Amino acid sequence: MTHKKLPTIWPIGPHTIAKHQILEEYLKAWFPIVGRWTGRIVYLDGFAGPGKYKDGEDGSPIIAMRTAVEHTMIKPTTEIVFGFIENDKKRSEVLKQTLEERFEQLPQNVKYNVIDSNFEKSVCDMLDSLEENEQVLAPTFAFIDPFGYSDFSMNLVKRLLNYDKSEVLITFMTGFVNRFLDPVHEEAVSKLYGSKDFLEAKDIPNTEERINFLLKLYEKKLKENNGAKYVRSFEMVGHDNNVVYHLIFGTKHWKGLEVIKRAMLKVDSRGMYSFSDRIGFGQTFFVNIKEGDDWMPDAAELIFKHFRGQSIEIDKIHRFVITDTPYMFKKKILTCLEKKIPSQILRVTNRKTKTLSYPDRCVVTFSK
Numbered sequence: 001m002t003h004k005k006l007p008t009i010w011p012i013g014p015h016t017i018a019k020h021q022i023l024e025e026y027l028k029a030w031f032p033i034v035g036r037w038t039g040r041i042v043y044l045d046g047f048a049g050p051g052k053y054k055d056g057e058d059g060s061p062i063i064a065m066r067t068a069v070e071h072t073m074i075k076p077t078t079e080i081v082f083g084f085i086e087n088d089k090k091r092s093e094v095l096k097q098t099l100e101e102r103f104e105q106l107p108q109n110v111k112y113n114v115i116d117s118n119f120e121k122s123v124c125d126m127l128d129s130l131e132e133n134e135q136v137l138a139p140t141f142a143f144i145d146p147f148g149y150s151d152f153s154m155n156l157v158k159r160l161l162n163y164d165k166s167e168v169l170i171t172f173m174t175g176f177v178n179r180f181l182d183p184v185h186e187e188a189v190s191k192l193y194g195s196k197d198f199l200e201a202k203d204i205p206n207t208e209e210r211i212n213f214l215l216k217l218y219e220k221k222l223k224e225n226n227g228a229k230y231v232r233s234f235e236m237v238g239h240d241n242n243v244v245y246h247l248i249f250g251t252k253h254w255k256g257l258e259v260i261k262r263a264m265l266k267v268d269s270r271g272m273y274s275f276s277d278r279i280g281f282g283q284t285f286f287v288n289i290k291e292g293d294d295w296m297p298d299a300a301e302l303i304f305k306h307f308r309g310q311s312i313e314i315d316k317i318h319r320f321v322i323t324d325t326p327y328m329f330k331k332k333i334l335t336c337l338e339k340k341i342p343s344q345i346l347r348v349t350n351r352k353t354k355t356l357s358y359p360d361r362c363v364v365t366f367s368k
Contacts, residue, residue, distance in 0.1 A: 006147070008090045012053035015236040018267045019247055019257050020063055020274040022234065023143060023169065025263035026119055029066045034139045034165075035078035036112075041141040043068075046119040046152065049086040049145075050094035060143060061095060061112075062102055068110060069103065081138075082112035085119045092116040100107070119144075120156050127159050139165035148171045149180075154194030154221055157250075161227045167251040168228070169260075172218055175244050211243055222250045230257040230323060234264050235274040258322045258329075271295065271326045299327040300336035304344050309368040314358055331358040343367065 034041050043064055051059040056225075058066070061084045062085050068080050084099075086092040096114045100267055106112075115122050123142075130137055144152055149172075160166045177189060181202050202208040219231045228250030238244045249260045267275055281284055302325050304316060314331075321329040335356045336346040344367050350359040358364070 008088075009050050009052065009054055012054065012057045014277045014280055015238070015244060015275055017057075018281075019145075019171070019236065020060060021046065021267055022260075022263045023060060024063050024067055025266050026066055026169070026260055027141070028071065029259045029262075030256075031068050031071055031080065032073040033255075035080075038139050038165075039077065040079045040081065040138040042081050042138045042143040042283070043082045044085065044123065045141060046085050046123070046142065046144045047146045048086040048095060048114070050086075050091045051084075051098035052094075059098075060145060062098065062164060064143070064191075064234075065103060065110070065112065069107065076107065076109055078109060080110050082110075083115060083122075084112065085115045085117060085122050087116070087118050089116060100178060102123045102238060117148075120152050123156060123160070127242060137163040137166060140167070142166065142168045144168060145171045146173070149176045149192050150185075150188035153191045155191075157222065158194070158225060158227050161196060161222070161250060163253070167256055168247045169224075170250070171245050172233075172248045173245045174211055174215055175238075175242060176302055176314070177214050178207070178243075179221065193218060195221065197221075215246055215248075219248065222248070223266070228252065230254055232257055232260055233273065234267075234299055237274065237276040237278070240365050241278060252297070254323050260327060261322065261326075263330065273326065293332070296330070296333045296338050298310075299325060299333045302327075303333065303368060304337055307364075307366050308344075311363050311365040313366060314360070314362050317319070317364065334358055334364065337366070 008271075010213070031041065040341050045061050045064065049059050051060065051061045061082070065082060068074065072082070078230065082093060086095055087162070088133065092114055092211075099112065099114065140163065144157070146152060157168055157170070160168060177192070177198070178201075180189065181198070186196070186199075189198055198214060199218075201210050201213050202214055215233060219233065221230055222228045229252045232249045234247040236244045236247065249257070251257055254276075263269065264273055299321060303321065306320060306324070307317065318329045321327055321333070338356055339365050346365045346367050348358060348362050351357055352359075352360045
């Protein structure tokens with residue numbers, strides 16, 4: 001179902017709930033972390049919608065505002081500016097009304113603006129103005145959440161990511177792109193990717209392989225030319241068991257990657273980075289990265305293969321797990337290596353006891 005076919009307010013679907021859960025979990029950490037070292041934060045919501053769903057569920061603008069207003073760890077001196085961009089006049093009017101009803105009295109440091117305009121034009125105009133006045137964009141999180149694939153360009157995303165403190169979370173409509181690999185839609189898809197490299201997908205007969213190619217190509221484009229240094233995707237699958245879209249996060253900072261992985265694992269604790277409408281919420285999985293230890297030997301094996309024979313600071317091991325594996329880092333992972341016979345860890349510096357401990361700033365020496 002496309003943006004134009006939907007009514008002003010529509011029912012929410014399971015994968016949208018999952019997407020919003022990831023967004024909220026990320027913002028709970030992002031607002032206070034960024035607010036510690038800057039006086040101003042910008043949150044942009046492209047294709048913001050009416051702010052609510054048919055049965056009263058909160059839309060992404062309300063979730064973002066509520067997260068900021070209710071957070072107890074955000075400094076009152078940090079200004080938080082929300083820009084909600086919605087090109088549909090009826091939806092933007094409902095959004096304005098919904099925001100006014102939900103937030104009658106805002107803290108002085110929280111401001112918002114509903115922009116009834118084209119997303120790409122609005123953001124480009126903002127960036128043009130900043131650059132003309134030789135100003136720098138404040139730390140910005142852009143949630144780009146279209147219904148289709150033709151409403152924003154790679155050029156716009158790159159402009160945002162060129163700023164060191166900007167991050168993006170994009171609803172990338174993989175299913176639509178896969179269906180519209182034809183000359184009629186070539187120009188629109190070229191704009192999305194910033195090139196015509198996607199045309200190679202036409203020669204891939206297997207659907208799963210073709211979708212994976214389209215996803216990896218988009219991730220690659222996000223990283224090019226001073227774009228995102230780190231990218232993490234989360235797959236959304238519909239009731240028909242086909243991929244609907246991927247939620248794609250891009251950042252220059254590995255700590256941001258760690259936070260989004262933690263948020264995504266709230267939805268899929270297996271570490272598969274996928275949600276299916278058919279399975280829904282509350283499914284019990286054999287592997288649970290959030291709580292259990294069954295996954296730790298696999299993470300430990302990846303660490304050993306990468307660092308064997310080397311002496312490495314624990315912070316670098318931490319960073320490797322976040323950036324190069326699907327797992328989160330826990331010091332306990334290293335005990336899997338040290339308890340092996342023979343041990344795959346020869347020594348650990350700065351230990352004050354003989355127990356299996358890994359002090360901050362310690363150096364771990366791995367066997368060959």
